[in-house]
Amino acid sequence: MARPSTPKLSPVSIAKAALKLVDGSGEFTIPQLAAALKVRPSSLYNHVGGKGEIVELMRGEAMSAVQVPDSGQGDWREVVRGIAVTYLDSYSRHPRLIPLLTSHTVRDRTTLRVYDALAATLAEAGFGPAERLEAITILDSFVLGSALDAAAPAVVWEADAEASPAFRESLDAGLTVPDRARRTFLAGLEILLAGLDTLKAGDGAR
Numbered sequence: 001m002a003r004p005s006t007p008k009l010s011p012v013s014i015a016k017a018a019l020k021l022v023d024g025s026g027e028f029t030i031p032q033l034a035a036a037l038k039v040r041p042s043s044l045y046n047h048v049g050g051k052g053e054i055v056e057l058m059r060g061e062a063m064s065a066v067q068v069p070d071s072g073q074g075d076w077r078e079v080v081r082g083i084a085v086t087y088l089d090s091y092s093r094h095p096r097l098i099p100l101l102t103s104h105t106v107r108d109r110t111t112l113r114v115y116d117a118l119a120a121t122l123a124e125a126g127f128g129p130a131e132r133l134e135a136i137t138i139l140d141s142f143v144l145g146s147a148l149d150a151a152a153p154a155v156v157w158e159a160d161a162e163a164s165p166a167f168r169e170s171l172d173a174g175l176t177v178p179d180r181a182r183r184t185f186l187a188g189l190e191i192l193l194a195g196l197d198t199l200k201a202g203d204g205a206r
Helices: 011-025 030-037 051-063 076-092 095-101 109-124 129-150 165-174 180-202
Strands: none
Touching (some): 011 051, 051 076, 051 095, 076 095, 076 129, 076 180, 095 129, 129 180
């Protein structure tokens, strides 16, 4: 019988199948992934070195949707804002992937290109090396947390009998806002960008 014209397995097909499993249950195993791809587990090891490498492939697949502008294009706030918004959109589609990612060192080149772009943009804006890393870490934490919020139930908090009037009023006013999570993210992003200006002004003096 003739061999198939295209390989049955590839890094992209492995990443997409693993992502589908993680989107469904928050985890995956090599046997589960092999079954989803209709191959033997040993076949996977012809393409990947193990589970950690598959996690990195999933990270790259998710981050491939993040738009990275050319260096020096526009105000640094606009560049960071654009990256953050597409970063959120990407991980909002795969919130269950986030806990897996935090236990693995980032090595995927598709992902590192985003951090490269952020570092270059911040350097051009006058951030020192240490302040760049702080800014990237702050942005990373904010976007990933916001992605989890975007996947949360519509009723994130439910006040009990002991809840204060202030908290109840906040829930009544905020939980009914259409697209609450995204509006909150955009508002928080502007606060974050303003705060990064202060970080840059410190110029390592803290």
